[in-house]
Every structure is written in C-alpha cells, then in structure tokens.
Amino acid sequence: MAVKITDICINCDACLDECPTESIVDNDENPTGEDIYYVNPETCTECIGDNDEPACAEACPTEGCIVWDAREGASHPTRDGMIAGEPCVED
DSSP: OEEEEOTTOOOOOTTGGGOTTOOEEOGGGOTTOOSSOEEOTTTOOTTTTTOSSOHHHHHOSSTTOEEEEOOTTOOSOOOTTOOTTSBSSOO
16 A cells, blocks of 8 residues: 545645655656646555654645555555555544
8 A cells, every 4th residue: 555645735745855755746747647746656655664654644734635545556565454545644
C-alpha cells in the first residue's frame, strides 16, 4: 500500500518537504497529468521506520486529503488495518 493525495488538495506544499523518501511531486510534475500532487507508490514507504504516521498526512491542513492507496506498484510493507480510500490521519 502507499498513500494518495486526493483532489481536495489545496496545493499548499505542506507535504512536499515532510516526505522522507521524496515520493511526492507537485501538480506540475504529476506523471498522470492531473492537476493535483502525486505520491509515487513505488517509493512511498508510508513512513514506516521514520514516523508513527505518514508525515505528509500529519503536515496536511486539509482533513481527509491524504488517504491510503493500494495502487499497483506499491512495493513496501503496509501498516496493519489500513483500508484503501480511508484517511491516513483523522483529526
């Protein structure tokens, strides 16, 4: 699993510097062409080994913007009990 930034993102940049694996790119570099920030599922580690929760979701001011995602290509371990589409961090 990895994390995904949804279309409710306000492009505030809070997540970009928080990612320990530099897996997040802004909308200008999104390989899908969508006008939202993008998390590379191949390099996202869910911050396992770095933080208790995904650092991007902790830094994000928009509740529910960053969700768990089970995209193909995610090659890292997942946190127990996480469900794709559910917010990573709830306020």
